[in-house]
Amino acid sequence: MFKGSIPALVTPMRQDGAIDFESWDRLIDFHLEAGSDAVVVGGTTGESPALERAELEQLIARARDRIAGRVPLIAGSGTAGTAKSVALSRAAEAAGADALLVVTPYYNRPTQEGLFRHFTAIADAVSIPIILYNVPGRTACDLLPEAVGRLSQHPRIAGIKEATGSIERGQEVLRLSRPGFLLLGGDDPTAARLMRAGARGVISVTANVAPRAMHEMCAAALRGEHDEAARIDATLAPLHEKLFVEPNPVPVKWAVHRMGLVGQAIRLPLLPLSEGNRPVVEAAMRAAGVELP
Numbered sequence: 001m002f003k004g005s006i007p008a009l010v011t012p013m014r015q016d017g018a019i020d021f022e023s024w025d026r027l028i029d030f031h032l033e034a035g036s037d038a039v040v041v042g043g044t045t046g047e048s049p050a051l052e053r054a055e056l057e058q059l060i061a062r063a064r065d066r067i068a069g070r071v072p073l074i075a076g077s078g079t080a081g082t083a084k085s086v087a088l089s090r091a092a093e094a095a096g097a098d099a100l101l102v103v104t105p106y107y108n109r110p111t112q113e114g115l116f117r118h119f120t121a122i123a124d125a126v127s128i129p130i131i132l133y134n135v136p137g138r139t140a141c142d143l144l145p146e147a148v149g150r151l152s153q154h155p156r157i158a159g160i161k162e163a164t165g166s167i168e169r170g171q172e173v174l175r176l177s178r179p180g181f182l183l184l185g186g187d188d189p190t191a192a193r194l195m196r197a198g199a200r201g202v203i204s205v206t207a208n209v210a211p212r213a214m215h216e217m218c219a220a221a222l223r224g225e226h227d228e229a230a231r232i233d234a235t236l237a238p239l240h241e242k243l244f245v246e247p248n249p250v251p252v253k254w255a256v257h258r259m260g261l262v263g264q265a266i267r268l269p270l271l272p273l274s275e276g277n278r279p280v281v282e283a284a285m286r287a288a289g290v291e292l293p
Helices: 023-035 053-067 081-095 113-123 144-152 166-176 188-196 211-224 228-241 250-258 275-287
Strands: 003-007 038-042 074-078 099-103 129-134 157-164 180-184 201-204
Touching: 003 211, 023 053, 023 074, 023 211, 038 053, 053 081, 074 081, 074 157, 074 250, 081 099, 081 113, 081 157, 099 113, 099 211, 129 144, 144 166, 157 166, 166 188, 166 275, 180 188, 188 201, 188 211, 188 228, 201 211, 228 275, 250 275
Parallel strands: 003 201, 038 074, 074 099, 099 129, 129 157, 157 180, 180 201
Antiparallel strands: none
């Protein structure tokens, strides 16, 4: 159900900070037409720490109605606390999410046993699949393969977005987890190689800007055509690199704005992409074949 190119969508905002729902509709349509295989609403790239619960619920409900079952809708529902994560996960499910993307509880730095109990409590509280999300470079919290293997036995924990960029880590997760447990990449530069090693897709930043090419890369990899996937991936390498010249989602939000899909407003403490880096990101977009107005 969850495979291929899955963009972690930016969240369009107006200059006054309100969610721009007209642009949200346009963004959803753009990805449906471009072949994205699923979408993530309210992930890191969607400025999840700055979204209110009611806003996330509105984004999910609006996307659900727009998508109308054509692709899976995955909602970010992880926070630093277990009780808050349970409440947000239940709210996301009620709003219409098909699955939940639950990041490790940042800042708290729990033990592996604490992480196991945290994710188990969330999975016990909902009735839709959960995708674990491990990105220790942002959270200072690393969910190790042994804990993932234990969690994979839960009937509602379907897989993991592994964003360490380590192919060996991904292989270890698959070795220790139940058969059929889903490995998704969370690091665009290594996603093609991770799919060669057994991942079934990638939850992607780059797919916001080049959704068709990312879909084609993943489709080739899923067919076992890894040389073709690597060829397509090489054309996307400028985006993989330059969309991180400043902390995500700053560059990618500006890039989607440059494509004419959303405004460039972003919520504090983040700021719009600096003037000096705008030509850098635009050059990467052009190098990757992104059409610009």
